[in-house]
Each structure stands twice: as structure tokens, then as C-alpha cells.
Amino acid sequence: MAALDTDDEILQDFLVEAEEILEGLNEQLVELETQPEDSDLLNAIFRGFHTIKGGAGFLSLDAMVGLCHKCEDLFNVLRQGEKIVDAEMMDTFLKVLDILNSMFDETKSGVFPSPADPVVLNQLSVYLEGDTAPAPVVVAPKETPSGDDITDDEFEALLNQLHGDGAPGIQSNEAAEPIQPPSPAKSGDDITDEEFEALLDELQGKKPEAKPEPEVKAESKMEPPVPVKKAEVAKPEPTAKPAAAAKPAETTVRVDTSRLDDIMNMVGELVLVRNRISTLETALEDEEMAKAVNNLAVVTGDLQTAVMKTRMQPIKKVFGRFPRVVRDLARSLKKDINLELRGEDTDLDKNLVEALADPLVHLVRNAVDHGVEMPDIREAAGKPRQGQIILGAAQEGDHIILTIADDGAGMDANILRSKAVEKGMMDEESALRLTDSESYALIFAPGFSMKQEISDISGRGVGMDVVKTSISKLNGVIDIKSDVGVGTTLSIKVPLTLAIMPTLMVMLGDQIFAFPLVSVNEIFHLDLEKTNVVDGQKTIMVRNKTLPLFYLRKWLASTFNETDKSQIEHVVIVNVGTQRVGFVVDQLIGQEEVVIKPLGALLQGTKGLAGATITGDGRISLILDFPELMATYAHREY
Amino acid sequence: MSVRVLIVDDSGFFRRRLSAIISSDPELTVIGNASNGQEAIEQAKLLKPDVITMDIEMPVMDGITATQKIMTQTPTPILMLSTWTTEGAKSTLDALDAGAVDYMPKRFEDISTDKNQAHQQLCQRLRNLAHKTRPYHIAPPKIVKSVIKTSLPTVSLSRESRALRLVVIGTSTGGPVALQKVLTQLPANFPYPILLVQHMPATFTPSFAERLNTQCKIQIKHAENGDELRAGTAYLAPGGMQMLLKGNGRKPFIEIQASQSTQAYKPCVDMTFDSVAKIYPKETLAIILTGMGADGRDSCHNLHDLGSTIWAQDEKSSTIYGMPMAIAKAGFADGIFDLNDIGHRLAGLA
Numbered sequence: 007m008a009a010l011d012t013d014d015e016i017l018q019d020f021l022v023e024a025e026e027i028l029e030g031l032n033e034q035l036v037e038l039e040t041q042p043e044d045s046d047l048l049n050a051i052f053r054g055f056h057t058i059k060g061g062a063g064f065l066s067l068d069a070m071v072g073l074c075h076k077c078e079d080l081f082n083v084l085r086q087g088e089k090i091v092d093a094e095m096m097d098t099f100l101k102v103l104d105i106l107n108s109m110f111d112e113t114k115s116g117v118f119p120s121p122a123d124p125v126v127l128n129q130l131s132v133y134l135e136g137d138t139a140p141a142p143v144v145v146a147p148k149e150t151p152s153g154d155d156i157t158d159d160e161f162e163a164l165l166n167q168l169h170g171d172g173a174p175g176i177q178s179n180e181a182a183e184p185i186q187p188p189s190p191a192k193s194g195d196d197i198t199d200e201e202f203e204a205l206l207d208e209l210q211g212k213k214p215e216a217k218p219e220p221e222v223k224a225e226s227k228m229e230p231p232v233p234v235k236k237a238e239v240a241k242p243e244p245t246a247k248p249a250a251a252a253k254p255a256e257t258t259v260r261v262d263t264s265r266l267d268d269i270m271n272m273v274g275e276l277v278l279v280r281n282r283i284s285t286l287e288t289a290l291e292d293e294e295m296a297k298a299v300n301n302l303a304v305v306t307g308d309l310q311t312a313v314m315k316t317r318m319q320p321i322k323k324v325f326g327r328f329p330r331v332v333r334d335l336a337r338s339l340k341k342d343i344n345l346e347l348r349g350e351d352t353d354l355d356k357n358l359v360e361a362l363a364d365p366l367v368h369l370v371r372n373a374v375d376h377g378v379e380m381p382d383i384r385e386a387a388g389k390p391r392q393g394q395i396i397l398g399a400a401q402e403g404d405h406i407i408l409t410i411a412d413d414g415a416g417m418d419a420n421i422l423r424s425k426a427v428e429k430g431m432m433d434e435e436s437a438l439r440l441t442d443s444e445s446y447a448l449i450f451a452p453g454f455s456m457k458q459e460i461s462d463i464s465g466r467g468v469g470m471d472v473v474k475t476s477i478s479k480l481n482g483v484i485d486i487k488s489d490v491g492v493g494t495t496l497s498i499k500v501p502l503t504l505a506i507m508p509t510l511m512v513m514l515g516d517q518i519f520a521f522p523l524v525s526v527n528e529i530f531h532l533d534l535e536k537t538n539v540v541d542g543q544k545t546i547m548v549r550n551k552t553l554p555l556f557y558l559r560k561w562l563a564s565t566f567n568e569t570d571k572s573q574i575e576h577v578v579i580v581n582v583g584t585q586r587v588g589f590v591v592d593q594l595i596g597q598e599e600v601v602i603k604p605l606g607a608l609l610q611g612t613k614g615l616a617g618a619t620i621t622g623d624g625r626i627s628l629i630l631d632f633p634e635l636m637a638t639y640a641h642r643e644y
Numbered sequence: 645m646s647v648r649v650l651i652v653d654d655s656g657f658f659r660r661r662l663s664a665i666i667s668s669d670p671e672l673t674v675i676g677n678a679s680n681g682q683e684a685i686e687q688a689k690l691l692k693p694d695v696i697t698m699d700i701e702m703p704v705m706d707g708i709t710a711t712q713k714i715m716t717q718t719p720t721p722i723l724m725l726s727t728w729t730t731e732g733a734k735s736t737l738d739a740l741d742a743g744a745v746d747y748m749p750k751r752f753e754d755i756s757t758d759k760n761q762a763h764q765q766l767c768q769r770l771r772n773l774a775h776k777t778r779p780y781h782i783a784p785p786k787i788v789k790s791v792i793k794t795s796l797p798t799v800s801l802s803r804e805s806r807a808l809r810l811v812v813i814g815t816s817t818g819g820p821v822a823l824q825k826v827l828t829q830l831p832a833n834f835p836y837p838i839l840l841v842q843h844m845p846a847t848f849t850p851s852f853a854e855r856l857n858t859q860c861k862i863q864i865k866h867a868e869n870g871d872e873l874r875a876g877t878a879y880l881a882p883g884g885m886q887m888l889l890k891g892n893g894r895k896p897f898i899e900i901q902a903s904q905s906t907q908a909y910k911p912c913v914d915m916t917f918d919s920v921a922k923i924y925p926k927e928t929l930a931i932i933l934t935g936m937g938a939d940g941r942d943s944c945h946n947l948h949d950l951g952s953t954i955w956a957q958d959e960k961s962s963t964i965y966g967m968p969m970a971i972a973k974a975g976f977a978d979g980i981f982d983l984n985d986i987g988h989r990l991a992g993l994a
Contacts, residue, residue: 016661023657049703056701056727057655063751064661082731 017113019260020061025110027054029326032103036329039096040344048085052078058106070109073122076130077102083134098129100330263356266317273306273313274506274601278620280306281598285622310506318353321399321406324363325350328370328397335374342381342391343374348398354406354502361480362408362500365473369410369496370397372470377414377494387491389413404502405524411495417488419445426451436541441551446486446494447584450474474583478633481507481522483581499524499581509600509619511627512578513593515563518627520600520619525632527579527586529594534575546588548579554640555588561614561639562628582632587640598622602629613638646670647774650693651677652684652710653725654702658750662697662725669767681705681713688714694774696722698744700735708739715743721773725750733851740820745773745963749845772817772936772964808953809893809927810873811836811990812920814913816843816935818963820852822983823933824859827878829987831994832861836929838878839887839898839920840864841913843935846884853880871898881911888919896923909939913967917943925950929993931986933957935967941974948976955979955986 031054038047059074077099083089091099105126109119280302287299325347336343378384378393385391398409422445423437431451440448452471477484482500501507501524509520510529530548537555538545544555555577575590600619605612614635621627649666651674653659663674676691678684680702688696696714700707711722724747726736736747746769752762815822819842827838844852853866856878865871867879867887873896881887882900886907890899903910913932917940920928930947932940934957944954954977956968961983971977981989 019660020657023655053654053701053703057658060655060727060750061657064658079731 015260017065020065021110021114022260024058024061027058028103028106028110029323030054032100032330033326035096035099035103036333038091039093039333042091043087045085045087048081052081052085055081067109067113067119069119069121070106070113073102073105073109073127076127076134080130080134089133095133098126098133100334101126102130261316263317266313266356269313270317270506271601273310276306277310277506277599278601281600281622282620282624285624314355314502314506315353317356319356319359320350321352321354321359321362321408322350323359324366325397325399327363327367331367331370332374332395335371339375340380341374341378341393343378343393343395345370346394346396348396349400352399352401352406354399354401354500358406358480358500358502361476362498365476365498366397366408366410368470368473370395373410373412373414373494373496377412379415383415401502402499404508405499406502408498408500409495410497411493413493416490416492416494417446417449417486418490419488422446422448439540442488443486444585446488447484449486450484450584475633478583481524483525484584486584506599506601507629509598509629510578511595511598511621512558512576512591513595514559514591517563518595518621518625519558519562519591520598520621520627520629521578521580522616522629522632523597525580525582527581529576529578532575532577532588532590546577548588551586553579553586553588555590556640558589558591561635580632582636587632587636600627600629646673647771648673648675648691648694649770649774650675650684650687650691650696650720652679652681652687652696652702652707653677653699654679655699658699665763665766666697666770668763669771671771672767679703681707681710684710685713685717688718688720692718693720695770696720697770698722698724698739699750700724700726700732700739708735708742711739711744712742719743721745723748723769723773727751728845728847730847730851733848734855736848737820737852737855741824746817769817769936772966807927808836808929808993809924810839810889810896810920811929811931811993812839812841812917813931813933814841814917814935814940814967815933816909816937816939816964816967818934819843822957822963824856825983826931826933826987826990827856827860827862827864829991830860830862831991832876834862834876834991834994836993837873837875838862839867839889839916840878840880841887841911841916841940842880843909843911843913843939844883846882846910849880849883856880867898867900869898869900873897881916884910886915887911888916889923890919891923893923893927909937913940914943917947921947921950921952924952926952928952929955931955931957931990932967932971933983933986934962934964936964937966938970940967941970944971945974945976948978953978955981955989957986958982 031051034047034051034054038044038051041047055074055078059071059078062068062070062074080089084091102122105122109122112119280299284299284303287295290296328347329345332343332345373395378395379387379389381391381393384393394413396409396411398407398411400407400409419440419442423440426432426440426445426448427434427437431448450470450473452469474484477498477500480500482498485497485499486494487497488494501522508523510523510526512519512521528548532546532555536546538547538552540552545552546555547553576592576594577588577590578594579586579588598621600621602617603619604610604617605615606618609615609618614631616629616631616634618626618628649672651659651662651666653662656679659677659679663677666672666674675693676687678687682705684696684698684707685705687693698707698711702710707724711724714720714722722739722744724736724739724744726732726739726747726749728736728749728751739747748766748769752759752766813823813826823840823842842849842852850866853864857864860878863874863877865877865879867881871879873879873889879887879898884903886901886903888899888901889896891897903912907915917930920930921943925947928947930940930944930952932944932955948954954971956971956977956979957965958980959965959969962968968980972980979989
């Protein structure tokens with residue numbers, strides 16, 4: 007096959023749009039299965055295929071055109087209510103989406119997409135045939151005067167004759183199709199229904215088309231996920247005079263994400279400079295200077311938000327794949343599950359969207375596989391047969407909360423505890439001391455599986471420990487709540503963006519360290535009298551909860567002296583993965599937004615450090631990576 | 645003064661492509677775009693474009709409804725970009741009924757294997773459409789008047805009443821609506837057969853014939869090889885082919901030929917009219933309606949010289965005054981009439 011120019015902007019433009027549409031189709035098709043007669047939905051899906059076909063046609067991606075054309079035709083029939091989609095047809099459509107996906111991949115790698123699986127094309131044709139059933143009686147004798155013995159070749163010739171040579175679109179499609187097997191329904195005829203239909207179309211023109219009804223709902227769903235793109239549908243300002251309107255109409259440009267990353271980095275540098283200047287300014291006590299610095303701070307802040315916004319994408323981009331994931335999995339497990347998506351429009355940093363995709367898929371699969379019970383079991387337990395999984399996203403301040411909630415069997419903390427002992431992860435005594443939520447957190451420990459046998463579902467993709475690691479990498483925190491018989495709710499808290507991080511600056515000895523603020527739970531003064539030693543581990547009681555307490559100085563500062571200890575210390579409670587831990591620090595400096603810089607070659611690979619940054623007073627501060635820190639120094643997995 | 649174009653399409657990809665193609669023409673400027681019918685109506689009001697390209701399948705409001713509304717609120721020439729398939733035929737014809745003046749395939753390969761050529765064609769169409777500032781659209785019947793003084797109605801009528809045997813009509817852009825206007829005025833007992841040559845893709849003509857047939861009192865048939873001419877029946881030349889009249893004056897029949905790739909028009913007015921000139925050199929009434937280009941000029945010249953009658957649509961009522969202008973300028977029109985008048989006069993022959 008000939009090569010495509012993948013650098014071609016037009017091709018890229020097409021792929022971006024087509025993939026968006028494909029994601030939408032994925033979602034809409036699954037939705038359609040529950041509402042097979044929703045005409046807005048049918049119209050939207052029809053248009054989706056129609057638009058991809060149009061674009062593919064523009065680029066001469068014939069295989070794609072052919073496939074989409076068939077689907078478009080079929081949805082044209084469906085939206086006129088002449089047929090209703092069933093589960094089997096849905097499987098075929100979903101297969102079509104998979105094929106389209108691989109066609110996109112082929113296109114991306116610079117080759118013309120290979121023709122679609124004839125079995126699928128065939129299947130689509132079979133579905134298409136059924137709809138004009140009443141007519142054959144009338145037309146058959148007319149076109150096949152000799153009765154019945156018309157061969158395929160003859161028929162092709164006849165069709166070609168009818169077509170003339172002016173219908174390249176149609177012909178290329180038909181060329182791509184294998185010869186249709188006779189439909190079982192009308193075995194009496196020697197010409198197939200598919201051919202019949204083509205014939206009918208030629209003879210009587212096409213059946214009336216329903217006019218699409220206005221559909222506000224579908225429209226909002228089709229909205230492009232990247233906010234930048236919204237600008238393109240924005241109306242020109244009413245004040246624009248015709249002369250001014252002469253400027254090019256498209257208001258969007260495509261920008262390489264790496265360029266956005268560069269801009270973000272530079273804004274980061276600017277933030278550091280601003281921090282530096284405002285620190286210097288406080289020493290000057292010059293009013294004019296203070297004003298200017300304040301201005302700088304405001305502008306920098308605005309710039310930072312603006313740049314961040316260009317990188318924002320709705321979480322929908324990830325959520326969009328879940329209806330399909332849940333449907334397929336539930337079908338293969340013979341479970342009945344309804345997935346509800348909430349807060350799909352929540353925006354977050356593009357990098358985060360991508361980084362969250364895999365962990366979320368795993369957690370959702372887990373909820374389907376381990377969370378929701380089989381319909382019969384549910385019924386026996388007095389629950390509706392259909393299980394419910396809610397996937398939600400919401401913004402809370404400068405972080406995003408993602409929740410995966412199921413109304414399944416829930417987890418029994420005691421079983422988890424005994425399992426941990428059984429696996430030799432801890433002794434019985436420590437297991438008993440685990441709180442319920444600590445026990446739930448055990449599911450994230452490597453090698454900890456609740457299922458006796460590993461199903462192909464849980465066996466696929468990343469393990470739960472990998473999920474936890476990747477969430478922690480994003481400075482994310484996982485929280486699990488579970489009630490036996492009621493269900494499990496898993497919430498993940500991640501910062502809005504990875505590029506600029508709000509931190510809490512603390513002093514250890516004469517060194518500044520930065521705690522990612524998203525992990526910081528609370529700060530208080532501690533009377534050291536109130537610590538206890540449990541199992542050789544110093545602990546504190548915070549609101550009746552025992553938390554392990556560590557002296558960060560011991561780990562990180564070179565000049566640690568036990569005698570330096572004062573009676574009252576500052577303790578920062580930090581969320582590490584699913585746990586809360588207290589750290590004793592020497593001094594609290596305050597909150598500061600920082601940009602993470604990689605560590606220099608000398609420090610590269612130092613455990614427990616996420617990177618470094620420059621503080622307002624020009625000093626270098628190390629940013630802590632708590633999960634790694636704990637693993638390295640406390641010899642505990644968190 | 646460049647032509648100001650509004651692009652309406654729900655696909656951003658397509659809007660950008662169209663925008664790039666249209667902007668490449670120095671005489672055209674894209675002044676805005678809309679992603680659905682509703683926006684199109686608003687933009688048409690706000691920007692007052694000279695011409696609009698309109699997609700059919702769109703969310704919120706489809707292109708046909710939008711065309712209808714724009715034509716009543718802010719009449720603007722509209723070029724439909726449609727799918728040239730049998731399914732697309734109906735909606736395209738609906739759009740023309742709604743007031744769109746012309747249509748082009750969304751898939752440019754349908755008109756030319758050479759992309760640049762197709763792009764140029766698109767730009768040329770837009771320029772031509774825009775020059776018609778106030779599109780002519782289903783106007784109420786007007787007072788009958790002829791434009792050229794030398795050919796008074798009485799003259800032309802007397803001429804064809806001598807021995808009229810056949811009416812032939814050739815048309816292109818704007819033709820579907822014009823034909824509909826003319827043919828719907830004819831009574832069921834119209835005494836002559838009619839041959840219709842409308843420039844149209846192969847996938848469209850069957851639908852178009854069927855649609856006309858339901859609208860008209862006379863019979864309209866998608867012409868087939870071997871059809872014998874019957875009075876009160878109009879035969880529409882199939883798209884992608886050539887329709888010729890064969891046989892002799894007593895028993896003429898239609899022959900459908902495959903068109904050659906060298907032929908610019910499929911069907912071609914000149915080819916049909918020339919074949920008619922061999923059967924009914926004096927007994928033909930040839931009518932050229934709205935359309936771009938000059939197809940029909942040479943054959944009408946020939947028919948005129950042989951003694952047949954030639955009518956042409958006037959400039960005012962033509963969507964595109966190209967083909968009729970070619971006839972008028974060459975000076976062999978026996979009558980130049982308003983579209984309503986043409987139907988009226990034809991009906992008068994019955």
C-alpha cells in the first residue's frame with residue numbers, strides 16, 4: 007500500500023477530529039443499547055459515521071469510507087425506526103469501532119488502512135437487507151424476466167449498467183464487498199437481498215429520509231474535549247465590521263503539546279522569579295516597588311492559569327471508554343451492570359488525563375470483576391439484579407477527586423487481615439491492629455489477590471500495586487470505604503496539574519524541604535509527652551487514631567542530634583497512598599507554589615526525593631516523594 | 645470586491661478544509677463559519693455573506709431546515725455540499741426545494757479525479773452564485789412579459805404551432821426547481837412528448853424523475869433505452885449517460901448511450917438536441933433554462949437554422965444566467981421569457 011504523509015497537517019487534523027468522534031461513538035453506542043429508540047442518539051451516531059466518512063473520503067482512505075458508509079446506511083435505517091438495534095447488532099457495531107480504531111492506527115503510522123474484515127462488512131449488509139422486505143415481490147419479475155437463474159456475474163453487469171459510471175462512491179464500496187451469501191430469510195430467490203436492495207434503490211430512488219430533529223442534548227455531548235477548540239464555534243463579535251471580518255474565519259490553531267509543555271516550563275520559571283522578587287521586595291519596604299511586585303504577582307498568576315487552561319482536557323476523554331469496558335466485561339462475566347458517569351466535564355491537565363487512564367481502567371475492571379456480584383447472588387441478597395457502578399469526577403479546590411463506587415458485596419476487613427497473615431505479610435498481632443481502612447489498603451499490596459483463582463480479567467493489565475504506584479506518582483492519594491453487603495467506594499485525589507505544585511515549605515536543620523501540599527492533611531503542635539511506642543514504632547494519637555510518627559530530620563538532615571529535641575514539636579500529618587503518617591519537622595515556613603526541577607546528576611536517583619526547586623529567597627529546596635521516602639527509610643510499603 | 649463566503653458544516657475538519665480551499669481563491673474570502681443550522685441562520689443575519697456553503701447532516705438543525713429559514717429571513721445564494729449517493733439525492737433535492745441554488749459533492753472525487761480541478765470548480769461555483777445577489781426563489785406568478793421586442797409571443801407561437809411534434813428542455817444549475825415550476829403547470833393532456841436534459845449525477849436522476857412525477861400532472865419518466873415517445877410524458881435523461889433520439893419522425897425512440905470520458909456533461913444538452921434535430925428538424929420547440937456554461941448553444945443554433953423554435957429563460961428569473969445567455973447573445977432565440985411565463989406558454993400549447 008502506498009504511504010501517507012503523516013506530517014501532513016490535513017491528515018493530522020482529520021485524525022484528531024475522527025478520533026474524538028470515535029470516542030463519542032463508543033459511548034453513544036453503549037448508551038444506545040439501553041435506549042435503542044432514542045432518536046437524538048441515533049441521529050448523533052449516524053452523523054458520527056457520516057462525518058468520519060466525509061473526512062476519510064477527502065483523504066481517499068477508501069477502506070474507512072466503505073466501512074463508515076455501511077454503518078451510516080444502517081443507522082439511516084435505524085433512525086427511521088425501520089429496525090431496532092439488538093445486542094448482536096451492537097456487538098457488530100463495537101467491532102466496527104475496533105476496526106476503525108486500528109484503521110486510525112494504520113493511518114497514523116503512514117499506511118493506507120487495510121480493508122475491513124469482510125465478515126463484519128458482510129454482517130452489516132445482512133442487517134441492512136432486512137429493511138426493504140416488502141418490495142421484492144413487485145420488482146423481482148421485472149428485473150429478472152427469465153425467472154431465477156441469474157448469476158452473480160450477470161447481476162453485477164446489470165447493476166453496473168444501472169449505475170452508469172457516475173457513482174464512484176457506491177462502486178468502490180461494492181467492489182470492497184465480497185459476494186453476499188443469500189439471506190436465509192428469502193432463500194427462494196437467486197439474487198440476494200443485498201443485491202435486491204441496490205436494485206431497488208436504483209429503480210425507485212431511495213426511501214424517504216426522516217429529517218433529523220433538533221437535538222440539543224447530542225450536541226453538547228459532541229463537544230470537542232479540548233477547551234481551545236471551543237473557540238472555533240464562538241461567534242464573531244457582533245461589532246466586527248465587514249472589513250474586519252475579512253480575517254480568516256478559523257480561530258483555532260493546532261499546537262504541538264510539547265510546545266505547550268515548554269511554555270508551561272517557562273511560566274514555571276517565571277513563577278520562581280516572581281517568588282524571588284517578592285521575597286526581595288519584603289526587605290526593601292518600598293511602596294512603589296511593592297505595587298509593582300504585586301502587579302507582577304497578579305499577572306504571573308493569570309498567565310499561569312491561562313497556560314494551564316490550554317492544557318486542560320475534560321476527564322470525559324478517559325471516562326468515554328468506560329461504558330464500553332464495563333459493557334464488554336459484564337457481558338463476558340454474565341453480570342448485569344449499569345455504569346453511571348458523573349462530572350465528565352471536569353477539566354484536568356492533559357498529562358494527568360493520560361496518566362490516569364490505565365489506573366482507572368484497572369480499578370473499574372476490578373469493580374466489575376470483584377465488586378459487583380452475579381445477578382442471582384444479588385437477588386438472593388435482596389438487591390436489584392442490576393449492579394451499579396458510579397464513576398465520578400469533581401474538582402475540589404486545586405485537586406480532583408475521582409470516585410469509583412459500586413453497590414457490590416463490599417470488602418470484609420477481617421478476611422483481608424487474615425489473608426495478610428496467611429500470605430506472611432505481617433504477624434497476627436499487627437494485622438489485628440490494622441484499622442478497617444488500613445486493611446482495605448492491603449488490596450494494593452503486591453501479590454495480594456482476593457480471588458482464589460486469577461481470572462483473565464484481573465490477570466490483564468496492571469496489578470493493583472501498580473495502580474497505587476502510578477497514583478502516588480501523580481501525588482495522588484487513594485481512600486477506600488467499604489461496607490460488607492453494601493459496596494465499596496474508592497476515591498482518588500490528584501492535583502489539577504503536575505507542572506506547578508503547591509507545597510508546604512518546612513525547615514529541617516538549616517535545609518528547606520517542600521511537602522507536596524496535596525498530601526498534607528493537617529499540621530499541629532505536638533507535645534512529645536503524648537507519643538507512645540508501639541511495636542518499636544513511635545506513634546501519636548490524633549483524634550483517637552494512632553498514626554506512626556517519624557523524625558524527618560533523622561532521615562534527611564545531616565546534623566541530627568537527639569538532644570536538640572524540644573518538648574513541643576511541629577508535626578505535619580501527610581497522606582501517603584492510603585495511609586496517614588506524622589512527620590516531625592523543625593520549622594514551618596509556609597505555602598509556596600513551586601516548579602519541580604529534576605535533580606542534578608549528583609543527586610539523580612536519590613530515594614525519597616521527587617526533585618528540587620528554587621524558593622522565594624533563592625535557596626534550593628528539595629521536594630519530597632513520600633511513598634518512596636517511606637519505602638526507603640521506614641521499611642514499610644505504603 | 646471579493647466574494648464573502650460563510651461555511652456551514654458540523655465537522656471542524658471539513659470547515660478548515662473548505663476554508664483553505666476557498667481562501668486560496670483570490671476572489672473569495674471566508675468571513676465566518678457555523679457548525680449547525682441554527683448558527684448558520686444567525687451568522688447569515690449577522691455577517692450577510694454573499695454566498696453560503698451548507699452541509700446537510702448537522703446537529704441542532706439540519707442544513708435543509710436552515711436553508712429554508714435563511715431563504716425566508718435573509719435570502720442568500722446557498723451551495724449545498726451533499727453526498728452524491730442515492731440516499732443523498734433525496735435530501736439534496738429537498739435542499740433545492742428549500743431554496744438552495746446549487747449543490748456539489750462533499751467528496752470531491754465525485755466530480756473530478758484531480759483534486760485541484762475540483763477545488764477550482766467549487767470556487768468557480770461560489771463566485772458565480774454570489775454574482776446573483778438576490779437569488780430567485782419560487783417567486784409568485786408574475787405578469788407575463790417578454791423581454792425581446794423582436795420576438796413577440798404571437799410570432800413564436802405561430803411558428804411552433806405550424807407543426808410542433810416535440811418539446812426539449814435543457815438546463816443545469818437551478819434547473820431542478822425551474823423544471824418543477826415549468827412542468828407542474830402542464831395539464832395531463834399535454835399533447836407533445838418532452839425530453840428533459842438536466843445536468844445531474846447518475847445517483848440523483850432516478851430520484852429526481854420520481855419526485856417530478858409525483859408533483860406533475862403529466863408523466864415524468866427516468867428515460868430508458870428503447871422508450872418510445874408518448875404525448876404527455878416527459879423523459880428525463882439519466883445522469884452519467886447520454887440520451888439520444890433515434891428512429892424516424894413517425895416512430896421515434898430513445899437510445900441511452902454510455903458517455904465518453906471526454907464529454908464534459910453527462911447528460912449533455914447538445915448531444916440530445918442534435919439527435920433531435922435529425923428526427924424533428926423543424927418540429928421541435930427547444931427551451932434552455934437556467935444553468936452555468938453554454939451547453940445547448942450549438943445544437944440550438946442548428947435547430948434554429950433548420951426551422952425549429954428556440955426559447956430561453958430570461959436573466960431575471962435565471963438562477964445562473966449562463967446557458968440562456970449564450971442563446972440570447974447568439975441571437976437565435978425566438979422568445980426570452982420569465983420562468984413563470986415559460987410554463988404558462990407551454991401550457992397554452994395544449
